[in-house]
Amino acid sequence: MSRYAPSEIEPKWQAAWDEAGTFRAERSEQPKYYVLEMFPYPSGRIHMGHVRNYTMGDVIARYKMARGFNVLHPMGWDAFGMPAENAAMASGGHPKEWTYQNIADMKAQMKPLGWSLDWSREFATCDPEYYGQQQALFLDMLEAGLVYRKNAVVNWDPVDMTVLANEQVENGRGWRSGAEVERRELTQWFFKISAYSEELLDAIDSLDDWPAKVKLMQANWIGKSRGLRMGFQRTDGQGQIEVYTTRPDTLMGASFVGISPDHPLAKQLAEARPEVAAFCAEARKGGTTEEALETGEKLGFDTGLTVTHPLDPDWQLPVWIANFILMDYGTGAIFGCPAHDQRDLDFCRKYDLPVVETFTALEGHAPVTDEAYVPPKTEPVKWVKHFAGLDVATGQEAIDATIAVAEQGGWGKGVTQYRLRDWGLSRQRYWGCPIPVVHCESCGVVPERKENLPIRLPDDVSFDVPGNPLDRHPTWRDCACPSCGAPARRETDTMDTFVDSSWYYARFTAPRAETPTDLDAAAYWMNVDQYIGGIEHAILHLLYSRFFARAMHKTGHLPASAIEPFNALFTQGMVTHAIYKSAGADGRAVYHFPEEVETQGERAVLRETGQEVEVVPSAKMSKSKRNVVDPDDIVARYGADTARWFVLSDSPPERDVEWTASGAEAAQKHLARVWRIVSELGEAPEAAPQGADEELAKALHRTIHDVTMGFESFGFNAAIAKLYGFTATLAKSPASRGAKTEACRALAQLMSPLTPHLAEEIWAELGGEGLVTGAPWPQVDESLLVDDSVTLPIQVNGKRRAEITVPKEMAKAEIEALVLAHEAVQKQLNGGAPKKLIVVPGRIVNVVV
């Protein structure tokens, strides 16, 4: 054996795994385990975040393999989406070529990392074989009543005459044109996810192995609320305005009725009155995001119309059009209660509308001025005037009482409402899955016939002008109506890329099937036992996937057991890196790549010039800040095993980890040290001093136990810390050659999920049978884990003052006596008697004086 040379051993073992087909998943009699990491977008290069994410999945996959599971660990590409079109616009290429080239490049980067992936199942969502099956799913969902069309607002760039994504709107303006964006309505396709609101909410409770924070975020997103739907009669006798409110108890504090600029009444008024039309046009300016709507300036327009308060025929309220009221929520109309809602208060102060309190704090009442009084619904308050005769009651009690009164009086109805809106899937873009429907003049909207799938994207398109190339393609839209055969036009909207990623996990179970799934394969492999990905997907992707699994079950593509597709979820943190920054000649910040910088003690300087640079620690890696490291370079410099070890060693997996060159070097030194220990086994003595072999065995089995626990609970950093510790013990151990060889063999096994190439090399060197990958996981000898004595810290008034070591089974009374007799305790007692003595067996003793 020679020095540790990852560049030699890593390709060798990767070839060996390939040749043995180690990672090819076939159905078998063994219990299955499906581990999946969120598949990547083919941006062109993998980054350290991918390395960390996929290494975590790999550790799980390899560990489960060693535990006797039949492991499925596939990989593919989330390949549709805007960046490909942006690239085509910027440099004139074609999204398809750009995407497939990126896939080839990234795959070439991924292979050297030695991940246990079954590449035979690979697909990209832009493969017609994939999106054709997605079109089939769409048609089945359409038939099942889970898809429909309605109007919805988009960001419209009036200069480029095109729809913009939210990220293409910067400060209310189009990123290319700089024009003020406006909200415009288009007829679009929707999935009826709202039909599953209740079920998606209730089933969250069954997701035992999901992070609590993700479940909480999803529950809040679905947003179940109980409120009142009621009408305000117009004083002009032209009917009523229907509003929805979650705070009907504040009805006596109403000071206006507000409607959305997209409300039918607003539209009707706008037709007759130019000033209304002008206001509505102004109110539609800006982007469609919830954030933009919530934080933007609140604008109102007094229509001059009035309505009657439902509980007081003499009380008239003005009707305002307000830009912060969304047609999508509730009925598109509200009543404003400024005293108990900050937004309504701001609005009323701005437009000089009255502010009436309906309840006050039990103590310390201060009249509302510029801050609305909004206590939690669970807090009791004093009611000023409440029609249900309440005096002191909580908000929730008042809401319930109000709904009861309204229903009894027949002027309102309690309704359960969800915040969750239907999923708009239409995108006015080229690089996505075409929606397989046809528009026929006589038959209307007609689904495409399944035998005509896939409806392929045309290749001959250009991106020199904004807008959807499918819309302006000379022939692609022309087709025959599937129903009557007359000339008709294809739908030119494509699907949201979230559709692509909502069922890929199911497709991996039978990636070449002629139908979306193969039910036998799905029944065997589903569910995903462990899903791993970024917290940024906590709501949308994961909620859409949960909906899709239900829809696929309803349409016969998944068994009932798979409606919650991910048994366990883990959300990992980012890989960060310091930013190196200096001031350029014009005073603007100049960023430097890590390899241009050298650290000298506490300072960091540019290698070339010696100029000192500012170090900003732990920032998300981004190309513009140049704080990136390329996995290719890292593997070439340190080897894949070092990269894998380091990304998991320094930080708990759910938290961010900072990539540092010194940390990577330390990881490599450690692996070289393990290597050296193995190569020097021959120098160990045949016979060991008394007890040395037993000591080593004890340490080994404690390590097997701890590392196993670490892998079972995503404690990779803790497992690695234990491996560091055991390696140090092993290096110093005077144990016999035989005992040390055994320990090294077990060490290789424990390290194999993390550093599989090094582990294989050691395993082979020490005469292990076959490959260490998949060799049965070492068993813990429980009898070696028990200690017969225990060290107890002694606290006085919660401060540690001393410790005692006692036999594990010592009685409480004996311990108490020992503690009281202890010199340090005597000193603290100062001759007095303790007030209290707390003995927590095996943990701690606390003396209270």
Place this chain on the structure above:
RNA sequence: GCCGGUGUGGCGGAAUGGUAGACGCAGCGGAUUCAAAAUCCGCCGAUGGCAACAUCAUGUCGGUUCGAGUCCGACCACCGGUACCA
């Protein structure tokens, strides 16, 4: 704005309500060496003290508890999401 999260030495972090700082980095000291690389050993939160030891210390302020990094309340800062980025 709203929802969720995070905050501990010079740095990354460890710690079932029970000895705060495991393990690693950086730094300092030493061994080995002609010298270096590599390797090995030791020290390493702050303040005071020769030392024993004492005091302070887990974003800030309060609370619960024999005991709080951990639980509760308020606040500050940063990060993720906010339905067309993926």
